[in-house]
Each structure stands twice: as C-alpha cells, then as structure tokens.
Amino acid sequence: MLVAIPYFTAGALIGKVSEHPLYDELAKQYQLPLFKDAWVDVLSNKDMKSDQVHGNAKGYRHFAEKSNIFLKKKGFR
Template identity: 40%
Template sequence: MKYIIATILVVLILLTLPNKSTKMNTLLPHKTILAFGDSLTYGHGASYDESYPAHLSSLTGHKVINAGMNGETSDEGLQRLPKLLEDKSIKLMILCFGGNDILRRQSMDALKNNLKTMIRMAKAKEIDVLLVAVPNIGLFGLTPLELYEEVAKEEKVPLLDGVLANILSQPSLKNDQIHPNALGYKQMAEKIYKSLVENGWLAN
C-alpha cells in the first residue's frame, strides 16, 4: 500500500512541476533571431530597412534574419524552413504565416498543421518559437482566428495576438488593406520586442 501511495505522490509532484517546454532561454549576445514568414515579415509596403526584422535588430542588438517571402503560403514556407534552420546560431524563431492562406481561401486545417510542423522543426533544433497571429480578413473587417491560440496551446509556445489586427485597423499605420507601412512595421517590431522581454528571451 505504501508503494502505491508513494507512486501517487510522485505523479502529483510531476503534474505540478512547470512544463520545461514552456521555459524560454535568454538569448546570448551572439545568438541569432530568425524572422520567418511571408510579406508581413519581408516588409512589403516599406523599404527593406523599414521592415519589422530591421527595426527589431536595432531594438534588441541581435542579428535578425529577415526570412520573409512575398506571396508565400504556409505550404511553401514549410518546404523552405529546413534549410534556414541549419544555421546553428539561430536560437529563436518568430513565426508569422497565414495571410496568403486566408486570401487564397486555402484550408485552415492545413494552415494549422503547417504551423505546428514548423514549430516542431524548430524545437527539434533547440530553437524557441514566438508565434504571431494573423487576423482573418473578411467582408466585415479583421477578426481573430482561433487556430493561432490552439496552435500555441497545443505546441506550448507564446502567442503574440492582436498586434497585426490593431495596426491594420489604423489607416495611419497601413500601406494597404493587408500590409503595414513603415510606421506600422516599427510598431510591430516594438510589440514583438516587448513580448521577447516579457517571455524571458531578452533582459529588460
């Protein structure tokens, strides 16, 4: 009987311990951030040095690779990611995909699975992930997509939600209906920087 009780106690202790997969590692000065996504990452609507990765590099002092590709869907991004992850200096990936999947009315289940696969690829390389949610673009404006919250919860990664929806709802911050302008990308970088501090990747 005492062995059964001891076993139960061990299980209870394990259940109350924090999940190690949610613990973020502070970025060392020489480590790299990978900004991976589509035109929102590339910086469409502004000059290349006004993209959010460029602003984020200035804010953090870290090298930030702008791996954004205009017009790319999550299917295409999934094929491109393995080569990028070969860079051993990368310790954090900022993942922002979904706009082109939404615009082309592709499967949201496929988008969700692609995002989950990308996150798992990064984790397999011991790279942390920050997921950035893209809003649904419909006839009635911008609305949240629950799949981002689901992915973040299932894969145990932090989620930055609402930032793009907020930027794209302000005419002064956007270049067109789906892309920020230079000021919008700057604000996007500032919000991401704040999230990196809050999640422990960067010291305040």
C-alpha cells in the first residue's frame, strides 16, 4: 500500500491541502494500492491537527480508521 501524503502550496495557507500527483503515477507504475485522502482530511480540519502539518489524537484515529477500511476493501484482515 502506498499512502499519499499532502504537499503544501500557497493554498495550504487558507486550509486547502492536496496530495501530490506523483503518488498516482507511482501507484500505477508499481501496481500498488493507493490510499488517498486520509491525511488531506486530517490536515484540512483544524479539529484534527495539532499544528499546520501534524495530526492530533483525533486526526490519527481518523487516519487509522480510514486505513483499516481501505485495507479490508483490498482483502486484508
């Protein structure tokens, strides 16, 4: 599993966080399942982050729950 990580542009200053398109390319090239949007969700929500680039307990819980769902859909237990 490849986890897409946000990169920060000028839009991040106003809360618009996005993932680098490189992750889509790498997942396709190496035929990996790509887990997207979890960190974008966390870092776009002030209630789920401890500072501009780190999640808090609520954010990490969101990431863990979302990744668990993703892995189950991919056939992992």
